[in-house]
């Protein structure tokens with residue numbers, strides 16, 4: 001009984017883990033050369049699969065109900081939404097709404113997010 005305080009404390013420590021780091025252990029390390037970057041991978045991938053709805057250039061009906069402000073047509077927009085982008089695309093597979101990404105595309109997307117986006121998103 002003496003150490004019963006330890007349980008809530010360790011749960012608290014677990015809960016406070018930075019979820020940017022989730023997935024870093026079981027996934028491939030960032031060793032690809034040249035690496036996947038915003039220019040050579042992220043931008044074209046997002047433009048093809050997401051920015052048709054999630055773009056500050058789209059308003060009203062053109063957004064197909066994508067919430068206003070959830071825009072990925074800029075690097076800062078991607079950094080701001082990094083966690084949710086990763087969850088919806090890679091973890092839950094609920095974006096894009098119609099699916100369509102291959103396993104290889106999803107793995108590359110995860111690698112790009114872990115190796116370039118998340119390290120930069122920490123300043124947000």
Ligand code: HEC
Nearest residue numbers: 049050052053064065066067070084085088089095096097
């Ligand atoms: C056909 C239009 C469309 C496309 C393409 C699309 N989305 Fe969405 N997105 C939506 C709609 C509608 C919502 C609001 C409903 C919802 O959350 O499911 C949404 C909500 C979101 C949200 C905010 C809600 C949350 O869970 O935090 C994120 C993040 C998101 N989408 C990421 C993406 C990513 C990343 C892509 C590309 C891989 C993408 N979406 C492609 C329509 C789209």
